[in-house]
Amino acid sequence: MGLTSETTVYVMAAVAAICVALLVWLWPRLAKQGVWQVLGRLAAVGVAQVTIIAAFACWLNSSYQFFGSWGELFGNVDTAPVGVTQAGGNNDGGAITGVSVKGALIQPNGNEQLNRVSGLPTGNPAVNGRVESVKVIGRRTGVVDPAFVYLPPQYFQKAYHRQRFPVIVALSGYPGSIFNLAQYLRVSQTAGELQKSGQMQPTIMVMIRPTIAPPRDTECVNVPGGPQTETFLAKDLPDALKANYRVGHDATAWGVMGYSSGGTCALQLTMRNPHVYTTAGALSPDYKIKDDATTGNLFGSGLGRVNRINGHDLMWRLKHLPVPQVSVLVADSKHGEKGYPQTLAFIKAVKAPMRVVSILPDNGSHNFPTWVREMPATLKWMNQQLTFPQDVVPRHLPKPKPGHTTVRASGQEPSEAPTRRR
Known part of the structure; x- marks a missing residue:
């Protein structure tokens, strides 16, 4: 039970x-x-x-879905043996049946949560796509984290069977869960609708939570002597996905988004790891990570504590460190959310070669109805920044054209944004 x-x-x-x-x-x-x-x-x-x-x-x-199992409730985190297995697919009625993840860094997980999500694709995956319930095993960290992976219809079509795809990683807030991402934020459903209507190029969506040591909120920090959240999300997760799915290997094909503390994490990952993620979408984020009752001591003690704190203060980074060549979207409501002044300050502080756009509705609260309204524009804009991977074998396969719809940045009219090129 x-x-x-x-x-x-x-x-x-x-x-x-x-x-x-x-x-x-x-x-x-x-x-x-x-x-x-x-x-x-x-x-x-x-x-x-x-x-x-x-x-x-x-x-x-x-x-x-604050806690997905009895073990999580009592603080028992799953562990699993590490081993990389390159997965493949088989033909079935003109479609590629997907990937086999047994024995890999991505392994099948129970469908209990997935079965409760409404609006997921059903039937032939080559027509409607598919959402898989998996667990991601961190080769470096030993973390085992559940995830949902949305694979677009093209992933299963013969014409694309050697094609790699761009990736957007979606992060939940705290305590959050992948169920929230699928059911309430409707990540895969929204992406599927946008891709089906041609407003978004075929993209793999990975829904995962940054809470790798529940019930502790570790944000996106490598805690000295504790959970290594940044390493898991910036190294283990991309490595596991690249080993088991046909995803792009270049950072220009990778983006990360999230809501609340997940949005904070998305900005942190992109600005601190531009060689991994080049695009971020942050809905109602904070711009500095602080210790509180749910996090405990995230930064340790000693001489390195101040440097670690500053390193996770994005305003400090923009002022004192070289600006990374990344694109970020930030969303905050003028009325109903506390972070609006900080968002304006962040937008003002960004300078080239970094690029920022914003979604700033007049009204909205720190909740799913607000974030659901912001999701389509966020996904479309992020998708435009990502390069459809060029690492195709054979190289004569056709390449779908990416979309060109952007969101309105603060004080700017909508305009075309070229797809990022390597």
């Missing part, structure tokens, strides 16, 4: 109802004076309250 299953929710609700009924039934018997009766009343009320809270917590977790 999984932590996120509906069965768990129903069982906990039934237990809570039984405890409340027992409380009502036993109360007259516990109404007498005496130490044992008083203790009995306290115990009965306490048990009823605990079961009610537990039932509500199970329902809330099942709805928002």
